[in-house]
Amino acid sequence: MEYLPEIISALAVIITAWFSYNQYAKNKLTDLKVEQMQRDNEVKRKRRSDNSALVHGELWEILHELKADRVYIVQPHPLGNESMVSIYFESKRKGVESMKPRIQNLKMCDVAKFCADLTKNLFMFITDIDNQVTDRYAKSLLSSCGTEQVIIKRLSDNSHDWVGSIFCEFTHGQKIDEAEARAILHEAAMNIQYILPAFID
Structure with missing residues (x-):
């Protein structure tokens, strides 16, 4: 019995040391996980940046090969619960109004017919906005920016x-x-569609 206080003190020291080591190990593991996440995010950012540059390059090619005035990509978002469309990627000729500010977080329900057409049709060749575009809002958007075809x-x-x-x-x-x-x-779509970064608001 005379050694009981020393034994209790020794056990307390051992338990405290074990808890300290355990906490240290958990902290180290957490630090390693955070570092790994930061590295992964950096790789994703670089890949997104590279892919964005490639997408812009493809749009620029279309703009000049077809002698167009404006080329852009309308993307549905947020992923998994698509309820809006927006433009992130756009190339245009100098002096041509940008469509990007007009199509930002545009609710699909506001252009439901046109979004349905975009989803169903692989290719649309519209030479007469007034007669070929049936969605009034989409027709208004295109016409107000001077789009003829x-x-x-x-x-x-x-x-x-x-x-x-x-x-x-x-x-x-x-x-x-x-x-x-x-x-x-078609060629541009094949080059873009699998690397197209998701729209991030």
Whole structure:
């Protein structure tokens, strides 16, 4: 019994040391996880940046090959619960009004018919906005920005789900070879659709 206080003190020291070590190990593990997450996020940011540059390059190619005035991608978002459409990627000629500020967090229900058309059709060749676009809001958006003709190519992911649409717009009437436009947009879509970064608001 005379050694009982020393034994209790020794046990307390051992238990305290064990808890300290355990906490230290947990802290180290947490630090390692945080560092790994930071590295992963950096890799994702770099990949997103690289992919964004590639997408912009493809849009620029379309703009110049088809002599268009404005080329952009309309993307549904948020992923998994798509209820809005927005533009993040856009290339346009100098002096041409941007469509990007007009289509930001636009509710799909406001352009329901047009969004349904974008989802269903792989390719749309619209030479007469007034007669070929039946959705009033979409018609108003296109017309108010001076669009006279528009070519639209659907983008799909690996599951064939709609991830966006390339819009190639012309603000002046011009003769467009539909077969050539289809081929150019198809090639661009193949280069873009699997690397297209998700829209982040």
